[in-house]
Amino acid sequence: MLPYSKCNEIEQTTINVNTPNDAILNLIKNEGTTDNFINHNSISTKIDDFSKQFIIKKDDSDPSRLLNVILPTNFLNYRQFIAKVTDVSPSVDFPIRDVNRTFLAFPSDSSLINIHGLHAGHKYDIAIYGRIINETHLIKEETIFMDPVPLNFHDNASITVMHTNITMRALKPERALQDTFRVEYIQLNPPKRYPILDVHDIPEQKYVDFYLGNLNPGRDYDVKVTSIRGDIPSQPWQGVITTKPLQVTNVSVVDVIDLNESGCIILSWILPIQSGADKFKILYGPTTATENGMHKIEVDHTEKSVKICKNIIPGMDFLFIVSTEKSNQLSDPQKVTLTIKPLPPINLSILPNIDKGLYKLTIYLNNSTKSKTESCKYSMIDDNSIKTEGEMNTERIDNILLCSTYLNLIPGKRYEVSANTISNKKSSIKILRNMALPPGFDMKNFDLTLNENNGIITIKWPRNEVKLRKLIDIWSKIIGNGSTLQIKVESLSDRKVIKNFSTNPYSAKDIIIPNLIRGACYNIEIYTLTQNGIVSNDKFEKNLRISMTTFDINTENISKTSTIVTFNDTGKIGDWHENSEDCKVAILINDIHGSNVYDKVFNMQSNDKKLFSRIVLNNLKSYTKYAVNSQITCGKENDNICSQSTRTMNMITFETEQDIPGYIKNLTVKTLNSYSCHVSWKPPTEPNGFITRYLIIINPDKSNLIEESPWTLTVNGNFDNNNKKIDSIVDNLVGGQKYSITVLAVTVAGTSSVSNTDNTIHIQMPIGPPPKPTTSVEVIQNTVRSTDLSIRYNMRMLSSKNGPIIKIAIIVAEIDPKTEMPREPPSHTLMSSMSSYTWYKVQNYEISPPYITSITNLKPQKNWGTKSISEVIGIEPNCELKDPDVVCNGPLKANTLYRFKLRMYTADNLWTDTNYSEIAKTDLLKSGFMFRTILLFILLALSIAIAIIFFICINNCRMSKKNGEKKRPVLFGESSSGSSSIGIDRNYGSSSKSSSFSSETTPNHKQNQWAAFKMLIRNRTAEIVNKFSLDQSSFSNHHTSKDIDTTSNCINTNTQKLQNSSRISMFSNTEDNNKNTPISSPIMINNTNGQLVSSPMVGPIKSTKTLKQRTGFDKKLENLGTVPQKIILNTVIKTDNLSRSRPVKIENFLEHVRLMSADSDFRFSEEYEELRNIGVNQTCIASELPVNRSKNRFTNILPYDHSRVKLISTDDDEGSDYINANYIPGFNSRREFIAAQGPLPSTRDHFWKMVWEQQVPFIVALTKCVEKGRDKCHQYWPDQDQLSVLYNDIEVTLAKETMYDDYVLRELHLTHMSYDNSPKKIVYHLHYKAWPDFGVPNHPGGILHIVRLFRSKVPPSKNCRPSIIHCSAGVGRSGTFIAIDRLLQCMAINQPLDTFGIVYEMRLERCQMVQNEQQYIFIHLCIAHAIEQEMLKKQNYINIMSKNQSKSQNIGQNQLLKGIPITNMPHSHEHDSQYSPQHYNGILLDHQYILYTSPRQKNPSIQGSANVWINPCQPNQINEGYHTIDIRDFHQNPIFIEEDEGIAESGL
Template identity: 25%
Template sequence: MITINNGGSAYNAIVSDASGLATFKNLDPGTTYTLVAVTISGNESSDYIYRSVNTKPHPPTHLRVLSDSGQTVMHAAWDGPAFGSYDNFTVLIADLSGVSPAQVFIKMDITGLQPGSTYNISVTCQKGDQNSAAVWGLSTTTPLPVTHVRLSHRGMDTATVSWDAPTGSSLSGYALSFDFLNMTLVAVPANTTQYKLMGLKPDSNYTLKVFVYSQQFDGTPRYSRETNHSFYTYPESVAGLQKVMATSDMMVVNWTVPVSVRADFFHIGIRSSDAASPPLELALTVPGSKTNATFNGLRPGHKYTIAIRTVKTGSTRQAPQYGISVKLAVVTKPLAVENLNLTSSSTNSLTATWGINSTSLQTQFRVTYVSENVSRSLSVQSSNMSSYQVNMTELLAGSQYAVTVVAVQATEADTEFSLPVTGSGYTDPLPVGHMNGTMDSSEVRVTWTPPVAGKWDGYQIKYRPMLRVNNSQVLIRTLPPTSTSLNITELFPGERYHLILTVLSNNLESRKEEAFVTTKPLAPKDLQIVKNKTTSTTATISWAYDKSATLTSKWRVHVQGGANDIEVPATEQTGYSLILDNLVSGQTYAVGVTSVVDSSTSQQLTLHVTTKPVINSRMEPVSSTNTSFTISFSNTASSIYDYLSFTLMGGAGRLPENRTNSEQSHTVTFSQLEAGTKYTIQAVAVSNGEVSDPVFLEMITDPNPVTVKLTSSDTSVTLDLTPQQGTAAQYTVTCISADNKTTSCGEQTVTAGQQQLVFSDLTPFQDNKLECVCFPAPGAVMSLSATDEDLHTVMLSWQPPELTNGILRSYSVSYHGHEPSDVQNEESKVINDISAANTSLKVDNLRAGFEYTFQVAASTVSPGQITEVKLTMKTTAPAFKPGLTSATSKPTIAAPSVRVVTDSQISFVFIDPFSDDNGLVRYHTVIVSRNLTADDKSPALPSWTEANKNRDAQVYQAVGQCPDFFLANSLCGGSGSQRKYTSAPPQSRVFVLGAQTASECQKLQYCNGPLLANTEYYVKLRGYTASGQYQETEYSEKIKTAETTLASNAVVVGGIAGAAAAVVIIVIIIIVFVIRHRRQPKKALRHVDSGRKSEHSHINRSSRPVKVANFSIHVLQMSADSDFKYAEEYEDLKEVGRGQPCRAAELPFNQPKNRFTNILPYDHSRVLLMPDVNQEGSDYINASYMSGYSGPREYVATQGPLAATRDDFWRMVWEQNSRNIVMLTRCQEKGK
């Protein structure tokens, strides 16, 4: 049970459940009550528990808050509760802005508040620990005024006033009052601390009031105390400040004077506004009556700021009044670009480059290019560079463009342009399309199609011969733009011409199109058959080659029915022959010979060549009498001939018997012959005038009976033979018993012409029969053949003769042979008494390469007819002589008594190492190498001329096919290459390597040309036999040529004298040749090996006067083939003095001072600068003294100075006291 009372009234409440909650209502507010709680169970109760509690008092009434004008103090007032009691009051104030925390006051005056802030004030009654409900009230404190009011901008009709916000005060904004503009408490946002006043009058005084306000809870503003600020406007400024004119270092400006005020004078100044430039300031004071000013001494292309203000001096003012500065951003004119250069970078683009003056500034460059009234431009931004480049693309090929470059300096307010610099540029023309060079009859026809686009002025064709003259002159033909073909006439037959076709436009050439055309060579001259060399399977043709009339690289020989043509290479020979083999005997062939150079061929010349027919007919005896005999012959269908001709040898006045192939009769009868005589019938086959090798048949007519006179005794018989009527080779007399025919009483053989013979020791008174028989000689052996088994052995074989005319007793063999190239070199031998049972014989110890004739005859009682066969022995590579090898026979350096080594020659000793065992050594060659690893195994190596052109060629052949290399009068290698010295061993020679001059080498296929100075060389000897196989020695030891030495005075004088003597010839050449080719590009002469003496014996030719009557013909001959003869004579003149040394120019530290490596000053005539002892080569410049009318040093010729030699050039001008400088060049080259 719970009881509550306040000392008067008491209330009870019984709680019977477990909630422990009791509620008492209708109690008095603000009253203290005592709670008593006891627990009752049945009749029992617990102890009492006491606690005091207060009810909430009623809130105060009539709350009033007053702030008046206080900025940090606020007054609050209220009434007590309507009923109930209370102990005290609690006041809570809260800043609505949330700036200050809530504060509790128990007093009525509230201090320390924030100015300009709105506060919420609540008041509650408190009774013990109980508070009543709060009573609320709102109020705003007065804000603080602004501070530091100032004029941030002053103008003639404007002014901008700024202020600072009050410190420690809240505010909602600002309010302005300005009477002149009828402004009253014009609100300004709190975040704005300045205000611009416009529409003011110049040179006037004004006052501005500034308030701070805070917004109160009811929406009305609460203003601070006002702040006043007084100010005045400037006098009126100038109007229309503008730049009138500007140059690179000067500027003129003008302006309009004020209207409303009369200025006493003007202050005007200029200041550089380029941060990267040195500062520049200029100030001027200008009277009020003047309206312009000029600034000098400015920098080109620089940015400047010009400011001007009015100045007014009044009596009422102690200090002058200045108007507002009027500013103008300006730039000066930049300097023009320098060194404008235009080059063609392709057919549709130009490259422009230029430089700038370092004192001038610009922001960009404007490049304008115009062609045919079509203009385009582009801009190039300026950067921190001294030179610029731009490519102009998509241009028209072959066109001229006027290119203008202007430097531009620009700002947002001002732009200036430099003076324009204009140049002409030319794009390269497009090349022609489909260039083709063909031979049309005797002239070269060049055709092409025009360029596909662009412009062009014409075409230029350059052509030069390539085979006859090294570095030959280039001939030029210029054609109009409408041309699409050109016929080039008067060309040398068989010459290969290099054609270069370019398109011309504005003196520029397009990319060149090239073609190589070879003119038709002339047909071979004097083509004929070598009659005495025609065989049954071969025929030899020959022809002549005149190199002065035509060039030929080879001849192509076509044989009718032949599978492949035969090619014969052209050499330095003037006569050629060719053996046509594998032909059919008796056949007539059409042989065509064509001269060939590259793919160009001459007219074909045709010969009809008939081989010797082969007679395969076999002659056999048919019958004979003492005055006639008949033979038969076979006819082979495969044999080709017109007829067979049978001739009785020795039958003077007797016509041959001819039998055609179609005749039925195959017999021939010879009558009216002498009895007992041996006759030889020669049979030949004839085909188109060619006669086969003959075959023979020996026939003997029956002998006439011999008249015998017998004289007998008792035991002997003597036979006296009368002279034979006819001929017989031998008689055989046989004695036979008359009674017994089988019993012989003897037989005797006597030779023809013996007059008597005797049979003795006969039986007396017995009859005997004596029989005398005449015998002829045997016929020729058959099927004789010769086969070579090796280089020195031949196997002969044959068959016995058909007509033995008795018993064969033996054979005899004989042979004779000779070297084909030397008929005096021969040998012979006879071998008799070869058994009749043998039909072959091995013949040895023959000589390789010899041509042998072998003869075989059978013998009975006398030798028969001779049969012969020919055979040429084979050859192989030469063998070394006994005791020599390739190592022991290699060339060696000559003895010290000889001038062995110079800068262009080396003297070697060559011994003759090769024997003729494997065939006669037909010729020798000398092989020269600069590198032992280079390939040198080819039978034909490059010549000196070819190796000199191609410096990659390390091996060359200094001597051609020399047949007399080791003979005393040999000219192989040049007239000066062989010298007689006592130091040379037997069968050897001293060979001077490098003995021939470069000019001599131009006319030779192989030559012993001059060596390079300070270069290592190896040489070896090579020998050839007829087979073309060769043997060679090892290379010599390495020998190095000497370094270049100064030429003797005699050479210098000789060169000058030669040059002076050549002046007359040069004048003639200039008239006919140089002027004609004045536009022809000149090639720089290649420098001859320095240090070699000039060899110009070929120049000092005897005078060749031309008769006046023949002069016109002479000129035609000299000018034929595009002045070829003049070019030859001019080439001779170039050698004068060219061998003189240029030692100083070739020193390593002087080489960079030479513009070209092949145009160097001679040591004896070069200009010497004053030397600097601290610098190597300081005395060198590429310049030479030139002789003139007044003396040998009248002029100085020098190259155009390089960047590195410019100072040397002017030093030379100063030291030589040169008064005139002439530059030899075209007025315009490469578009510049």
């Protein structure tokens, strides 16, 4: 088929009508036949046969608009067939006439031509052409009429139905032609045929209308409409149309309510015979109801009536509507109304009313939902045919509908009563009752009293005269003057009536019933009775058990272990005391602790009385209170007729006499200090008397160093402390000695005995250093000489309270003239203990540190007396010839200031010093001796200097030979060319000196291309720095670097530089010292062994964006060759799975960081890229539930299902257990941390619920509530304005808040208000506010301090509950914090540092942990900084020792610095029990970082970073001889800004 635009091109082609013969001839010639042999008759036959093979016919799917031209199988060399379509409909003009159309088909790809888009009813001329090359031949031409289309009556609005006619209206199809519309219709049931209706088409009309009349109502008609064009009919439109049925007539309704039915009606009607119907629809309901509120039923068309009972309420006005339905056609409705007869009353009653003195008639009615009742009507006829009538309104009492009235009737008389109900003036049927009026009776209103006492029942009339007269008046009205009060008493045991009693208020005689059996049960019935024998409906009936016999209980002959208990009857002699056979007495005797000593039950008959009247008790406990309880019980326990009755007699108590007490219990001893202890115990379980006091006997052990005699302490009996703990303090003990302590109880009967196991305990007192004396050593002034003097001290200074003193030592301290105090050695050095200093060891010091000059062993004593002791200092000769560790009382220095003190030992490691003595100065030495001494020191100093220079030269020459270089020795770090070298990475790069880089060649061409690429990266980096106004001199150290000549009090100023070590200073030292600028490559590594050599702290400005962002290098890299395959650094320990774990030894970590930082942190970028997709495909189903989506702060930070924290679900609501938080593994356990998002206002209560359920001890918040104007975290904790806040059921109270510059530490107390007596929980909250809005902190010192502070509050333990770490999203800063904590703990026990593996493991538990490369690098820098702090401590010690000890000159610098001095720590499988938090903090917490403001003029390129972080040394000095890793001040230029949590917000 060809588009319309293509058809125009075909119409312009010349058509030769005579060419089919030529086509046949050409075909025959092509077959090889000459003109002479061609048969033209056969040619004509072939042409006819060929044209007949083209078949033109209408498409069966749409004969009105589609034609198909079926092509022959033999195409006679035709390459294309064309069908030209022309509308030749007569008398039709445009726009009705169709345009000419052309369609084509290629024989190679189609077997027919599909002609579409034709108009129904039009006449078309179809011409078929064939094309050979550029010639077109007419093959066949044919004229065809298209089928007309039927009308469409499917729109309901196009057909109008009445009772006897149908009107049809339809829109004629657009541009369709037809001559006639034929309508055929018949009646279906009963069958009836109507004449065919032909309607001629009027082309000018848009619509066509048909009217079908003379039809029957309520009948179905089959209607068929056909369009005809010529003699061609269309497909007919056919449907069934129903005429409207007639409405019913003679509608009537009657109610058929009787006593057996709640309410029904019968509805009837008549349908006209000429109307058809399928069914009848009935609507009914109260007349006030709307049509939607009415009830509906349907009845078959064969029915003429229906009985309706459902939803019919008697007494109401109902509307009934009846309609006829035939095939969804409804007739006009017919309506009728009816008031339903109300239901009759349910019942009636006539009862006397005591208060009014009248009879009350009550008619009980049906509920208003069953029947509507407006009033009631009654009628009464007595025996004399006197009739009483009346009508009453309804009322509701206690939700019961009734009618009631009061009548003056005669008691005992018979009446015939009838009643009915009325609604809407329509009466129900009547109910009838024939009844005799009963007399009234009310025990309470008659004020009658029934009493039983000692087996006698008494019934009394009221004693008040007014009440009695009122009772007589009521009696005459509703009881009757001749009526009586009847009392019947019946025994329930044999059901025999003992007696009937009768009385009336006129006589007011009381009824007395005596001689009843004690404990037996009787039935008492009281009622009224008329003269004619009518009994009152109301009766008083009671089952009464007669009271039981009582006893008087006493005790006789009480001793320590026995007594007698007697039971005596309290009745008078002659009283009748017959007891019931089902009465028993129970006797129970127990002690004060509840232990039973007697428990028996006896019958109350006279035979058993002798058994319990006198009870003898033996084997009682002394000084114990006993209670006697007794109870009489009559009847059976589960007797429903007459309940069981009990009488409990008064309890009596007695106490046995006192005896010797038993052993005390729960004896414990707790040491308070070295010389006193706390003793506690509880009173004896069997005190056997009144404890007046306790004796504490202290027995020293015979093996003690100090002999002591036993002694006894007395403690008063704790009279008010019954069975509670008793405490006492025992003093005057000696530390380190053993004692046995015995506690005895004392009563008036005696003292308890001694037992080694029950009341004796053994204890050994802890030993400690002696107490510090208040006095000091005294120097004897007249004994001072140039090299010796005498001191004096008193023995009363010694005290053995903390332990036996075994020896004393005298310490000599040379005085610093500036401070007048001794110069103490560094506390953190290996020789910080003064026990290591002797006279020999301090001779090389300019000012000698304190040393021990003598030690005296003592025999331990408890009291040392007041004896004075004198000793001479400095008198022992030849100390320089003895071993350096031997204590020697060598000579003092002449003309030198000294102080002295005494050291007292309880053990070798436990000692206490006195205060220093006053200053004493030794005399001058003779001049000859002074000259020899000075000369000796000068020669010694020259020898040391020559040895140092010689050693350095030899070492530099050896290093030059190893590197294959010929250089002269360098003493101070300069090369022969005067320029400093930058460290060479032998594995991954070459020297960075520009003078040598271009000349270096390697055999590997690809390696050269890679080196060229890295050079381009460096150059591009320099261009970026210049672009942002950085001084080009910041890179000057690539060409020239001079040594910094500074003096530091922290390290040795004479530190030697190692030859061929790569070194760059923090600032290039130019002529103007105020123009120093940071450099870019601050890592210094010795080329020979890779050890860290020397460099000050540096602070370069560096970017941590991706490689392309940092360098700006956007050139194509095709010419640079293939990038070398990624190689794992040689600093990484080789493991089985380097793809998830890359540990590095601590001593190699700084070198590892240097290599990773090379080439603009290229390897950091490469390694972080490997971590980017770790854990990303794990499920987050819970977070994606619709109910939980609003609980997520960010749409792309969702918790993994396998590790998310689940709250305890309080109900069945979906998502009630959800919170955006995950368990994160730590160093000590798999669930040591919880990483959570910053709470939203809607999740604040969930956050505290998680804290309570997980028993969280510590919360670390690493974000401010608002950053960059954006809400990062809702304030979920109380503050000073509101100290206590209730979050759902959890009350959080701010107990303490400490403010620091960078953080706030809070102590919060949590209480769960839903639980009674809920224990208070303490949670610490550390809020770190110094993390900048962009990137990471400028210096690791702050975050290291926060991590250490956290760990000091939460010591490492495998059993510790998880701590919560959160920032805003809970992935970036939180992951950084957790990683640093784990690595610091690895350092503490000398484990390899696996930063890559830790981040890998965290990302498996929560997405995007350590969220960007910047944070990943920052973790390495923090750990490197912590390592450097440890190295700084050791370096400072080396500097001090190299200055003061000649032996240190022979120790190589590299040898001293080899390794990192991490203090070894015992570690076992029970790590949490042996892991000392003090050790952890001892390594890390004592390095407080210092914020130092440089006095130099700030470089314009770093105006945003005015602060430089340095180590805690002398301010404004560089640590010479010590190397540090690169501590970065990151770019704050907007181009380099990268937010640490750059994630899509949910908008919540």
